[in-house]
Amino acid sequence: MASTKNLPLLLLLLLITITIITTTSSPLPPSLSVEQYKTARKIIDAMISGGSFEDWSEAFLATNDELKGPVLNSTLFLPKTSVEGINATSPLVAAYHIVPQLLGFNNISLMKPFSRLPTLLSGNSIVVTNNSASGFTLDGVLISEPDLFVSPSIVIHRIASPFNFSRYGDDDI
Template structure:
């Protein structure tokens, strides 16, 4: 038998044996594992809960009562909750003071290690002691000078943390108090799907092969006829507040631009006409060779 198991047995047989708080905590973890509350025992030894208990115990010989959740529910909570919420839920399973099962029948509310949170203690229809609506399945699992442990039928979850509520194991069908019902305002909010019709998520438009057909989309080039008249350009209207000299200068510039534009258009028209004539003469001269 290991030294820790020996201490545990001796503490249960002879309450007069004095154990330090750390030794009691180690014996508590062993009792939890023996009683098939393995995950809660592991959580005490590996999480911040152990440090919190040890640091709190140094003040005025403080004592605590632990409510051990079932392995299945604690595992589910670990899978669906962030680390901070998981640790806070562990704090919610520890209340201040040493309370055996008989002591629990004489209290209504107990403050937990989770600041500003308390648990409700009462009796259900079959005279089981329930904590926040979860029945105690294994009372007085461990009773020490400063630590008492009770095994639960499920898990305690403070709804205000926004966690899903795996309060009871599916194998248990006990009548629960009204306080155990899940309140709708504490259910985690569901995320609405993104609308693909919103401007931020508008679907991409894919170009069809016709979009790449230049003949289908681009306008036909305009062929300027040699006799086409140049488009008239309307000179901009000068501001009424401008001086007369600026107005005359603007008109002269506009007339110059119009004249240059007409000249370029006439030259292009003559060039096109000359090319047509040269091409016609070439065809007349060498048409028989083709």
């Protein structure tokens, strides 16, 4: 009889532990509201389900549509080609290619070198590495087609290759 007396307390402790584990292991930044977090999760899940960078744009637009529910005002950096070792199906890679704010090329081009763009990958930012007119780069990657798609809530820029968050991304660098 004494063992069942503590069962509600044990269940509560288990629930708290599971909540802490699932919320701290998320690649998304804590600055998002619950609704934005859910939208961001749907976007990332849709992007990585396609299996390639070519599928990202369609998945991003389909899941971040005002007609289908809440949107996440955001900018997607869409890789043109693949690079060995950077997997298009990784939620961390997908989250690192999305900045949760609208950034048209006119805004980005005014940023100074080493400025940081916080991404959906918590604790990671994209770095402006070259702001010259001859070759604007972020994380050392050329923006090959700026403003590929622009709407009131979404901007997509084509980049020459995927970003590598293990090289530039850490906000502590």
